Amino acid sequence: MHWFVGLFPEGPxxxxxxxxxxxxxxxxxxxGLFAVTTWIERKGLGRLQNRMGPNRVGPxxxxxxxxxxxxxxxxxxxxxxxxxxLVHTLAPIVAVAPVIMAYAVLPVGxxxxxxxxxxxxxxxxAMGGIKxxxxxxxxxxxxxxxxxxxxxxxxxxxxxxxxxxxVSALVVAMAVGSLSLVDIVNAQAGYYGGILAKWHVxxxxxxxxxxxxxxxxxxxxxxxPFDLPEGESEIIAGHMLEYTGFKYxxxxxxxxxxxxAVSGLAITxxxxxxxxxxxxxxxxxxxxxxxxxxxxxxxxxxWLRGTLPRMRxxxxxxxxxxxxxxxxxxxxxxxxxxxxxxxxxxxxxGLWRWVLCGGVLLAAYLGLSKLWRPWEPPxxxxxxxxx
Amino acid sequence: MGLTFPLIATVTWxxxxxxxxxxxxxxxxxALVVAFLGLAVTYLTLDAQFLGVVQVLVYVGAVxxxxxxxIQLTRNVGLPSESLxxxxxxxxxxxxxxxxxxxxxxxxxxxxxxxxxSGEGTAPVKELGEAxxxxxxxxxxxxxxxxxxxxxxxxLIATRRPAKKGS
Amino acid sequence: xxxxxxxxxxxTLLFGIGLGGVLTRRNxxxxxxxxxxxxxxxxxxxxxxxxxQPSPAPADGLLFALFAIGVAAAEVAVGLALIIAIxxxxxxxxxxxxxxxxx
Numbered sequence: 095m096h097w098f099v100g101l102f103p104e105g106p107x108x109x110x111x112x113x114x115x116x117x118x119x120x121x122x123x124x125x126g127l128f129a130v131t132t133w134i135e136r137k138g139l140g141r142l143q144n145r146m147g148p149n150r151v152g153p154x155x156x157x158x159x160x161x162x163x164x165x166x167x168x169x170x171x172x173x174x175x176x177x178x179x180l181v182h183t184l185a186p187i188v189a190v191a192p193v194i195m196a197y198a199v200l201p202v203g204x205x206x207x208x209x210x211x212x213x214x215x216x217x218x219x220a221m222g223g224i225k226x227x228x229x230x231x232x233x234x235x236x237x238x239x240x241x242x243x244x245x246x247x248x249x250x251x252x253x254x255x256x257x258x259x260x261v262s263a264l265v266v267a268m269a270v271g272s273l274s275l276v277d278i279v280n281a282q283a284g285y286y287g288g289i290l291a292k293w294h295v296x297x298x299x300x301x302x303x304x305x306x307x308x309x310x311x312x313x314x315x316x317x318x319p320f321d322l323p324e325g326e327s328e329i330i331a332g333h334m335l336e337y338t339g340f341k342y343x344x345x346x347x348x349x350x351x352x353x354x355a356v357s358g359l360a361i362t363x364x365x366x367x368x369x370x371x372x373x374x375x376x377x378x379x380x381x382x383x384x385x386x387x388x389x390x391x392x393x394x395x396x397w398l399r400g401t402l403p404r405m406r407x408x409x410x411x412x413x414x415x416x417x418x419x420x421x422x423x424x425x426x427x428x429x430x431x432x433x434x435x436x437x438x439x440x441x442x443x444g445l446w447r448w449v450l451c452g453g454v455l456l457a458a459y460l461g462l463s464k465l466w467r468p469w470e471p472p473x474x475x476x477x478x479x480x481x
Numbered sequence: 482m483g484l485t486f487p488l489i490a491t492v493t494w495x496x497x498x499x500x501x502x503x504x505x506x507x508x509x510x511x512a513l514v515v516a517f518l519g520l521a522v523t524y525l526t527l528d529a530q531f532l533g534v535v536q537v538l539v540y541v542g543a544v545x546x547x548x549x550x551x552i553q554l555t556r557n558v559g560l561p562s563e564s565l566x567x568x569x570x571x572x573x574x575x576x577x578x579x580x581x582x583x584x585x586x587x588x589x590x591x592x593x594x595x596x597x598x599s600g601e602g603t604a605p606v607k608e609l610g611e612a613x614x615x616x617x618x619x620x621x622x623x624x625x626x627x628x629x630x631x632x633x634x635x636x637l638i639a640t641r642r643p644a645k646k647g648s
Numbered sequence: 649x650x651x652x653x654x655x656x657x658x659x660t661l662l663f664g665i666g667l668g669g670v671l672t673r674r675n676x677x678x679x680x681x682x683x684x685x686x687x688x689x690x691x692x693x694x695x696x697x698x699x700x701q702p703s704p705a706p707a708d709g710l711l712f713a714l715f716a717i718g719v720a721a722a723e724v725a726v727g728l729a730l731i732i733a734i735x736x737x738x739x740x741x742x743x744x745x746x747x748x749x750x751x
Contacts, residue, residue: 181511212606216534223542227514230549234507246553249546256542273531273606486650490658497662497685501669506677513681516662520688527655527699532710532717536691539717544684544724551728552677555735573671581664585657594653596700604707612707624718631722635729641736
């Protein structure tokens, strides 16, 4: 990028051009990814549900996102007569803008981060917090009981899952000693035994934290199994009820962008960012690794959506407050144990460290899950066929 | 740098004014969001990076949402709520104007505050953390205790008690 | 660079607006919002003074503002719980109504 910026004269124009180029690159890359993801999702969901996905528009339906875009742009823009026009119109913009800003701190590749903030991790979660205001504005501005109800439930869900999300990211910050995402990726350098990368996910607290972060991220992005606020069979799009055409597409964009952003954060925190998993594969460019891992995450989210049923509102909240919050606290304790047991020097110390820390995590998991719901063995499956 | 601060200051001040004079509570809350965001940007221009993002995270992400929830829960259906009564408004606004005017005249008069910023002024987060744990650990524990008490107290006050009403 | 008294001017104006709001508004929630504005203005003061001190090395001003944010958050939580309790008793959040201590 530097040669391109060097074409322009020195001074403020150069900083301005570099800012514009970085922003355009980020928005372009992730918006393109959004288009590809809508196709992956519809095809993937179709296959998971034993049907073909869209296959009319272009070979294997590749041009379906373009058709969706044209449809969204040409639909009539309806605003309810009683609606609060300013709030109703601003809500999609408030939904999309902070999420795009959150991309500024994600290190997409080696030396490829738009803004290396010192408190990058906190900045990311701050931008996620603004997204909730957009959900409220959408529900309120629509002047519709059901939209309001959907948005209130959505906000309650998002703020409940914000705590496990932030604390499981905090564990990584504790381990690395810095809040800057670039530092966190750099701390995952090196290889175990020369081959396997030293990602955080290969440690017991990292594994637990990664799984907790993943669950909390699914809930924050309102994806199945946590998509009660916008489930189609529940409240038909919840806070997005009264939105048509391009504004609905903007909400959709915001939701998927949020998904990419938290996936990108999970990759950065736990999966080594742009680092290769094996030392002999390190010649592949770093941004290719990042986007490859992001694709795996997208596929995982589509898989979850097609497979799991939706959780009820009270089940959701109970899960967040009674299970996940204690688990993330236990994760922090396990990190402390891992950190202090790094000084053990007897042979096979590594294995015993794993056993101890993994054992504490497993005990906490089993204890907490049995505490709230007693174990019932699954009953025999009964098949009923139509006569 | 010459145009940034007046712009941010005008936006913040205008949003605060809108927050205090708009008639419907929800519009007021949303204007307050803009004011808080403007303040967060001001903190960022003052090189207080960590505090700027914490301001957004805590205020916009949590306090405003709490306020908005309570506005929803305490709605008198139909009416926009009473915001400015006529008679007390003069007293209130007058007092505020007096206080503000007094402070501004002090500011403009004394040259003691007409100083430029000096030096680097970076505040690495590591230093903040070490200061918190070393010098200010009592305050840290105190605020932890305060937040726990506030949490428990909030739940206790706002819980509906089935036996006795209105106590 | 922006001199100190510009930041102090902004914070004074915000404080004045918040004060006017607290003294004028009858809705309990809006009064709390004015209070938050005043606290934020004080925070801005702290940060501005921290940045403009002769040797801005110690992070005391930042920490003070951080604790102030924490205390403000706790206060808003308890205040809003009180508003909900008042609403449950008097069915209104107009602060002129619950003006007797008993009952």
